[in-house]
Amino acid sequence: MKIRSAVAVSAAFLLAACGGGGQIGDSNSGGSAANKKLVLIPGITAEPFYISMQCGFEEAAKAAGYEFDTQAPAKFDAAQQTPIVTGILASKPAAVLIAPTDDKAMAGPMKQLKDAGIKVVEVDTKLQDTSIGVSSISSDNEQGGKLAAETLNKLTAGKSGSVLVLNTKAGTSTTDARAKGFEDAIKAYPNLKYIGQQYTDNEPATAASKVTATLAANPDLIGVFATNLNSGEGAATGLRNAGKTGAVNLVGFDASPKQVEDLQAGIVQALIAQDPATIGKQGVEQALAAIDGKENKRNIETELVAITKDDAAANSKYFYKKSC
Incomplete structure (x- = not known):
């Protein structure tokens, strides 16, 4: 009401x-x-x-x-x-x-x-x-999902384990495309076992609980791809609460101030930033x-870029703003 x-x-x-x-x-x-x-x-x-x-x-x-x-x-x-x-x-x-x-x-x-x-x-x-x-302007979201899979593979450095996608809401064109791009690309890396995607309803608290539950069911979880800002921030919280920060590689989509802070602190291992x-x-x-x-x-x-802690300063133009 x-x-x-x-x-x-x-x-x-x-x-x-x-x-x-x-x-x-x-x-x-x-x-x-x-x-x-x-x-x-x-x-x-x-x-x-x-x-x-x-x-x-x-x-x-x-x-x-x-x-x-x-x-x-x-x-x-x-x-x-x-x-x-x-x-x-x-x-x-x-x-x-x-x-x-x-x-x-x-x-x-x-x-x-x-x-x-x-x-x-x-x-x-x-x-x-x-x-x-009359026109649609967006990032190449499917390519962004592919970039996330490639980045996660580099971060895991050949180690084996399960990987999860956190999506926001079914029917959201951008995040669905990111999930598809990731799912298609992750097949190229047999050491990474894709265990599917879960929806967060765009709520950080839900994303956190989904990560916690997935860790309990899949102790070999080695990577999480969060398809948007809220899911990424929530996933970071879930990993922190479970004591798995850094042990599970988190690749987020978007470069919000909080996610950039988490990247620099080593809580998030990579961000796929839009423009x-x-x-x-x-x-x-x-x-x-x-x-x-x-x-x-x-x-x-529009352009997308993968950002890690090592090259964050060089890519600061992609960091999102809190105000104009």
């Missing part, structure tokens, strides 16, 4: 915040020349990955002379993201950059944006339906191209 009430209040606030500009609310079309408003809807609030994306988005929007706004759900959940999308319809911005929290459930709300004449750009995650967004600021920047570029009637690039993939 509390969540539903919070979403309702958030949606009501959004209507007021986004409808504040008279020329925007009165625009007859999302693509109107007088409409100089862009909105970013990340997957979740207060997460360094999306904050870094927001920084790139704001910088690019400001440089182009556009107003900008960011509205994010409290949880990575379609039920919480949908009211935000619905609320934004009332203000009719020129374009919306959105990280859909479910590759099927968000198709209906996002189609409402498109039908209202608002250009839709997918950032980080994307829908299965490719007819709604979220560039995703935000290129999202604006594709939105403006659509607004101006220019051709869009349908799929854009």
